[in-house]
Amino acid sequence: MGTVIEAANKDTNGSVLNKNPTVVFVLGGPGSGKGTQCANVVEHFGFTHLSAGDLLRAEIKSGSENGTMIQNMIKEGKIVPSEVTIRLLQQAIKDNGNDKFLIDGFPRNEENRAAFERVTGIEPAFVLYFDCPEEEMERRLLSRNQGREDDNIETIRKRFKVFLDSSLPVINYYDAKGKVRKVDAARPVEEVFESVKAIFGPKNEKAD
Ligand SMILES: Nc1ncnc2c1ncn2[C@@H]1O[C@H](COP(=O)(O)OP(=O)(O)OP(=O)(O)O)[C@@H](O)[C@H]1O
Numbered sequence: 001m002g003t004v005i006e007a008a009n010k011d012t013n014g015s016v017l018n019k020n021p022t023v024v025f026v027l028g029g030p031g032s033g034k035g036t037q038c039a040n041v042v043e044h045f046g047f048t049h050l051s052a053g054d055l056l057r058a059e060i061k062s063g064s065e066n067g068t069m070i071q072n073m074i075k076e077g078k079i080v081p082s083e084v085t086i087r088l089l090q091q092a093i094k095d096n097g098n099d100k101f102l103i104d105g106f107p108r109n110e111e112n113r114a115a116f117e118r119v120t121g122i123e124p125a126f127v128l129y130f131d132c133p134e135e136e137m138e139r140r141l142l143s144r145n146q147g148r149e150d151d152n153i154e155t156i157r158k159r160f161k162v163f164l165d166s167s168l169p170v171i172n173y174y175d176a177k178g179k180v181r182k183v184d185a186a187r188p189v190e191e192v193f194e195s196v197k198a199i200f201g202p203k204n205e206k207a208d
């Protein structure tokens with residue numbers, strides 16, 4: 001397992017973003033604890049957290065012309081078209097002064113992955129993968145109480161299926177490239193974060 005964060009971005013796209021940020025993709029099943037651990041990484045390592053799901057939910061609230069389509073996709077646990085999500089991610093990266101980002105919950109399928117790479121020229125430094133059994137994820141989602149329209153048993157089952165069918169192949173793709181850092185996420189939050197810290201490495205901790 002590597003502990004050094006490398007900026008591995010290609011610079012062959014005429015720099016669409018005008019910056020060459022370090023990106024870590026944070027992947028794992030619904031309720032595996034991605035958002036929870038990202039908050040800890042932000043605190044300790046100074047990354048900016050971009051949750052693709054949060055960006056899509058904000059787009060619904062903003063009254064955007066895509067709002068109804070996004071809302072319907074989320075209710076069904078389906079994957080929103082790449083161009084919508086990538087535009088939101090690109091904008092968020094561009095608007096932010098930081099040069100290191102956790103992209104949480106994206107790419108969700110092979111098409112997302114290839115389109116992001118093509119459009120932004122960014123390759124992730126590594127992929128942080130939270131591995132958690134479905135029963136535990138289901139328990140967590142049903143008691144999350146954040147008023148999410150997709151935290152009901154019917155949608156949760158659909159989200160699990162989409163994760164297995166479409167998102168795991170993305171993790172396998174990066175695994176074959178030696179880029180996956182897998183963490184056992186079925187442990188208490190603090191224990192999971194100990195493993196996460198070991199991956200990011202003491203060298204990258206923020207000074208107090
Ligand atoms: N290690 C853990 N042990 C127990 N509960 C946890 C753990 N990590 C997170 N939780 C709780 O589980 C719920 C889901 O966590 P979180 O929102 O971080 O997951 P997520 O992977 O971002 O989910 P989603 O994909 O649905 O956005 C939250 O209520 C959170 O407080």
Ligand SMILES: O=c1ccn([C@@H]2O[C@H](COP(=O)(O)O)[C@@H](O)[C@H]2O)c(=O)[nH]1
Pocket residue numbers: 030051052053054056073074075076077078079080081085104105106107108150159
């Ligand atoms: O890249 C993405 C990320 C998310 N979605 C949709 O949003 C929901 C919720 O995502 P969370 O990561 O759990 O917050 C997800 O089920 C998808 O419907 C997406 O389409 N593309």
Ligand SMILES: [Mg+2]
Pocket residue numbers: 034035051053105
């Ligand atoms: Mg989340």
